[in-house]
Structure formats: C-alpha cells, structure tokens
Amino acid sequence: MAIAPLGDCQHSCSCSTHRRQGKDVCSAARGQWARRALESGKHVLCEKPFCTNAAEARELQSLALKNGLICREAFHYREHPLATRLREITLGPPCRNPEAPTVPQWMAPPAVAGGAGGLLGQLESIDVQVLIPKWVFGDANIRFLEELAGGAMMDAGTYAVSIMRLLTGSEPCVESASASMRPGSKVVDGAMRARLSWDTGIAGTLHASLQHDGWLPVTQVQVEGERGSLMCKGFIVPFFGHSLRVTTKQAPCQSEGRSVGLGGSNCSGRSVCLARSSRQAITISWSVSRRICNC
Ligand SMILES: NC(=O)C1=CN([C@@H]2O[C@H](COP(=O)(O)OP(=O)(O)OC[C@H]3O[C@@H](n4cnc5c(N)ncnc54)[C@H](OP(=O)(O)O)[C@@H]3O)[C@@H](O)[C@H]2O)C=CC1
Numbered sequence: 001m002a003i004a005p006l007g008d009c010q011h012s013c014s015c016s017t018h019r020r021q022g023k024d025v026c027s028a029a030r031g032q033w034a035r036r037a038l039e040s041g042k043h044v045l046c047e048k049p050f051c052t053n054a055a056e057a058r059e060l061q062s063l064a065l066k067n068g069l070i071c072r073e074a075f076h077y078r079e080h081p082l083a084t085r086l087r088e089i090t091l092g093p094p095c096r097n098p099e100a101p102t103v104p105q106w107m108a109p110p111a112v113a114g115g116a117g118g119l120l121g122q123l124e125s126i127d128v129q130v131l132i133p134k135w136v137f138g139d140a141n142i143r144f145l146e147e148l149a150g151g152a153m154m155d156a157g158t159y160a161v162s163i164m165r166l167l168t169g170s171e172p173c174v175e176s177a178s179a180s181m182r183p184g185s186k187v188v189d190g191a192m193r194a195r196l197s198w199d200t201g202i203a204g205t206l207h208a209s210l211q212h213d214g215w216l217p218v219t220q221v222q223v224e225g226e227r228g229s230l231m232c233k234g235f236i237v238p239f240f241g242h243s244l245r246v247t248t249k250q251a252p253c254q255s256e257g258r259s260v261g262l263g264g265s266n267c268s269g270r271s272v273c274l275a276r277s278s279r280q281a282i283t284i285s286w287s288v289s290r291r292i293c294n295c
C-alpha cells in the first residue's frame with residue numbers, strides 16, 4: 001500500500017490509490033487536513049503537534065476511532081533504538097502479543113503496570129529539558145506566529161511531554177506552568193516551565209525553550225526511581241550522538257553510549273512504524289484518550 005507524497009494535500013485526500021496520507025504543513029493547518037484525510041478514509045501520519053489544542057485532538061481521534069483509522073502524531077525519536085532502551089529501563093519489558101510480535105515496543109503496555117517493572121523500580125521523578133538556542137530561529141520564524149499556534153510549548157515542549165508519556169506509560173496532570181512570553185506578545189511563549197504529577201506518585205518538571213542562551217541545544221531527560229536513576233542527553237536526535245548513564249544500587253554508573261550515524265530513525269522509521277501498526281490493527285482499537293496520550 002502506497003503512502004501519498006508530500007505536497008498536494010487536496011490530491012492525497014481524494015486519491016483512491018493512497019490509504020494513508022503523509023504531509024507537512026504549518027502546525028495550525030495540520031488539524032484541518034488530518035480531518036479531511038480521515039473523512040476520506042485515509043490513515044494519517046502527521047508531523048508534531050498534529051493539531052493545536054486538546055479539543056481538536058479529541059475530535060480528530062474520535063473521528064479516527066469511529067472510521068477505524070489511525071491518526072498518528074509522528075515523533076521520529078521514538079523509532080530509534082535509544083527510545084526503546086529508555087522505556088525498557090523505566091518500565092521494563094513490554095507485554096508481548098503473540099499475534100503481533102513485531103509491534104514497536106512503545107505501543108505495547110509494560111508487563112508490570114504502574115511504573116515499577118524496570119531497572120529503576122518504582123519511578124519517583126522525571127525531569128526533561130528541551131532547549132533550542134535562540135540563534136537557531138532568530139526573531140522571525142513560523143514557530144513564533146500566534147495565528148499558527150506558535151510558541152515554545154507547541155514546538156520544543158511537545159518532545160518533553162511525549163518522552164514523559166513514553167517513559168511513564170501514562171498521562172500526567174499539570175500542577176503549575178509558567179511561560180516567558182515572546183517580546184511584544186501576550187500569548188506566544190518563548191519558553192515554558194511546568195511541574196507535573198502522575199497518579200502513581202511520580203513528580204515531573206519540564207523546561208522547553210526556543211530562546212536558550214547557550215550555543216548548543218540541550219535535550220535531556222533524567223529519571224529517578226527507588227532503585228536507581230538514568231540520565232540521557234541528546235534524546236531528540238540520537239543519531240547525531242547521545243549519552244545514556246544508568247545508575248542502580250546493584251550496578252553504580254553504567255554508561256551506555258552511541259555515536260554519530262546509527263540511523264534507523266526519522267521519516268522512514270515513522271512510516272515503517274505506521275505501516276506495521278496499521279497492518280496489525282494495534283492502535284486502531286485504542287481508546288480516544290490512549291490515542292491522544294500516544295503510549
Ligand atoms: N520532526 C522534526 O524533526 C521537525 C519538525 N518540524 C515541524 O515542522 C514545522 C515546520 O518547520 P519548518 O520546516 O522549519 O518551517 P518552514 O518555515 O519551512 O514552513 C513550513 C510550512 O509552513 C508554511 N508557512 C510559512 N509561513 C506561513 C504562514 N504565515 N501561514 C501559513 N503557512 C505558512 C510554509 O508554506 P510555504 O511553503 O508556502 O511558504 C511551509 O509549507 C515546525 O513547526 C515543526 O512543527 C520542523 C523541523 C524538524
């Protein structure tokens with residue numbers, strides 16, 4: 001089954017030879033094109049964030065569920081072996097479904113529920129930073145446009161929330177959030193800090209920024225558990241290099257590193273993932289809230 005080429009959304013929505021639709025348009029337009037594709041009976045694999053707010057996310061995932069389709073928000077880092085390893089460390093091995101043996105690990109629920117089945121034991125905290133230096137996008141960029149639902153939380157912040165969902169396997173609540181606004185704007189955030197909590201007792205912090213003062217991006221996640229901790233740097237683009245340090249009471253300071261050029265990620269990985277899951281109808285059966293949580 002073919003995936004429609006990028007570019008002509010109108011054509012790919014109406015085209016009868018493509019059952020899925022691939023596209024990248026600005027964030028604010030994604031929801032409307034995803035809706036049209038789903039109404040045309042197409043699976044959707046969409047750049048993150050796949051829509052602009054919670055109500056739209058619920059509406060699109062309800063439509064996808066009703067039509068027996070997948071509407072997947074594409075986070076390429078999840079298809080990299082590093083993400084698989086991180087989730088295994090925090091949640092333990094996944095439940096294997098003998099009828100779908102090749103399902104990507106992050107789609108399968110952990111064998112031990114409640115976040116206590118991994119090397120770290122019961123999870124206690126997760127802290128994520130996704131900081132993009134301000135020289136990268138300058139002052140004028142599509143990411144800062146209010147009419148396109150711009151802001152740091154909608155860009156860098158989506159990775160932070162995504163990896164929190166991935167490594168805890170569940171949805172957090174926002175305890176507090178504080179934005180630093182773009183100059184001259186009352187609604188577009190240049191940076192966001194938030195405190196989160198999970199009903200399993202995990203506490204989290206998030207810091208997302210598009211106006212980081214450093215020269216290099218910071219994309220790191222730190223997880224503490226009752227039996228140890230992990231620190232991973234470079235989780236968004238691990239194929240450019242990353243580091244992973246796991247410390248447990250049994251084995252202090254295990255370092256696992258990866259260098260440049262591992263591959264196995266980005267768009268091809270995302271498409272393969274959609275193809276597999278679509279064939280096996282795994283995520284088609286997910287509830288609306290699980291589809292939104294995406295883990
Ligand atoms: N997953 C990943 O690794 C990455 C994801 N992204 C995502 O892709 C998005 C686009 O990023 P990037 O490629 O740098 O952006 P671009 O500046 O290249 O713009 C992308 C699209 O937005 C359209 N656009 C630009 N300005 C407007 C406007 N004022 N109103 C409506 N549409 C507009 C452009 O249309 P036209 O061609 O007609 O000008 C183009 O189709 C990001 O916001 C991010 O969400 C980006 C980089 C990496």
Ligand SMILES: O=C1OC[C@@H](O)[C@H](O)[C@H]1O
Pocket residue numbers: 132155156
């Ligand atoms: O998706 C993205 O990934 C890399 C970031 O630098 C960028 O802001 C974002 O759009």
